[in-house]
Amino acid sequence: MPLPFARSLASLGAAAAILAGAAQTARADDPLAVSVLVPITGFLALEGTAQRNGAVLALDNPPDGVAVAYDVADTATSPEVAVTALRRALDRQNPVAIAAPIFGTQMLAMAPIADRADVPLITVSGTAKLTELGYDVVFRFFPTDAVVKVAQARYAVEELGMEKPAILYQTTAYGQSGHAELVRVLAELGVEPVLEEAVDPGVKDFVPALERVAAAGADGILLQLHSGPTALAVRQAHERGFAGKIVAGSALHQPTTAALVEPAALAGVCAESASSPISESTPEIAAFAKAYRARFQAEPDAFALAQYDGMNMVLAALADGARTASQVRDWLAGHRYQGLAMEYVSDGTGNMAHDAIILCYDGQTRVPSVKKRYDNVDGIR
Numbered sequence: 001m002p003l004p005f006a007r008s009l010a011s012l013g014a015a016a017a018i019l020a021g022a023a024q025t026a027r028a029d030d031p032l033a034v035s036v037l038v039p040i041t042g043f044l045a046l047e048g049t050a051q052r053n054g055a056v057l058a059l060d061n062p063p064d065g066v067a068v069a070y071d072v073a074d075t076a077t078s079p080e081v082a083v084t085a086l087r088r089a090l091d092r093q094n095p096v097a098i099a100a101p102i103f104g105t106q107m108l109a110m111a112p113i114a115d116r117a118d119v120p121l122i123t124v125s126g127t128a129k130l131t132e133l134g135y136d137v138v139f140r141f142f143p144t145d146a147v148v149k150v151a152q153a154r155y156a157v158e159e160l161g162m163e164k165p166a167i168l169y170q171t172t173a174y175g176q177s178g179h180a181e182l183v184r185v186l187a188e189l190g191v192e193p194v195l196e197e198a199v200d201p202g203v204k205d206f207v208p209a210l211e212r213v214a215a216a217g218a219d220g221i222l223l224q225l226h227s228g229p230t231a232l233a234v235r236q237a238h239e240r241g242f243a244g245k246i247v248a249g250s251a252l253h254q255p256t257t258a259a260l261v262e263p264a265a266l267a268g269v270c271a272e273s274a275s276s277p278i279s280e281s282t283p284e285i286a287a288f289a290k291a292y293r294a295r296f297q298a299e300p301d302a303f304a305l306a307q308y309d310g311m312n313m314v315l316a317a318l319a320d321g322a323r324t325a326s327q328v329r330d331w332l333a334g335h336r337y338q339g340l341a342m343e344y345v346s347d348g349t350g351n352m353a354h355d356a357i358i359l360c361y362d363g364q365t366r367v368p369s370v371k372k373r374y375d376n377v378d379g380i381r
Helices: 012-019 045-059 079-093 104-117 145-159 173-188 207-215 227-239 283-296 302-319 325-334
Strands: 032-038 068-074 097-099 121-123 138-140 165-170 195-199 220-224 245-248 270-273 356-360 369-374
Touching: 032 045, 032 079, 032 302, 045 068, 045 097, 045 227, 045 283, 045 302, 068 079, 079 104, 097 302, 104 121, 104 138, 104 173, 121 302, 145 173, 145 220, 145 245, 145 270, 145 356, 145 369, 165 173, 165 207, 173 195, 173 220, 195 207, 207 227, 220 227, 227 245, 283 302, 302 325
Parallel strands: 032 068, 032 097, 097 121, 121 138, 165 195, 165 220, 220 245, 245 270
Antiparallel strands: 270 356, 356 369
């Protein structure tokens, strides 16, 4: 059910017209509808809340001459709930674009419906398969696993010297996608994992898995887990005195994930990401972080910044004259856009982000430092 989270420049009368579906094509002076459908509850609540906040911050501040109205709906972690939310948004709001879930399982269920409706989905989901199915409406503003797993594996092998890594990955589409990419890149680097173990998102005890990591003789661990499980795995590895290096997926860069782990347990632990707003010091990102903290009383992460950039590219399309969902889709597919995190351009399948970074914690604070940048990993930009 849509949440009364916020509504930007829409007047009440204009919003009522949108909700009634009175117009299939907006008049020039009508606010244009945008739907925000993300997981705010469930095991992806941390990631989904960051998505929502990034989208809302952008939609609250459209460029001059652009008026938008938006609603937020919680997709939780069920594909069925996400599909229902999408159908309701299409029926009631006639959106020109949708901020869509980070959860790859939900995106795979939603994409064919959005494709038939010709409405662009703006997502930060990393699941590689999402842009391999021929849906012209999927636009991914976070680097695909085919990009960030290159940074994760290369840093582990080339910078940290891992020779016998173990991989712990989630049983979800996200986990399986990242696992496949990690194995592929490691093979290119001449390294074979000594252990590859899938972990259910509901698992609270990583000790058995960590015991198998130790028994396999691993000199490091590569994590491809969601936020909560990532924090558990890092914390329990520290408690067991694991001496190897850990390079995690992007979940660990989130301040909300790091807050679940004592700084001492994060010492030497690294993670891949697209950006880290709390680590960067450029005036533009500092201004974004300040506005984010003021609006949400929380620290921003890369998911929030990527969703912010994605929605701002939609707003740029509207400022350039796009007035329908298909016009927004075509504009996104055919233009470059300089966001705060990076420059975005489609590779022809909707992958808009092509850079990655590696962050590491020093054991003293929960603010990581950028250790290495991997630009234009897939050669698109």
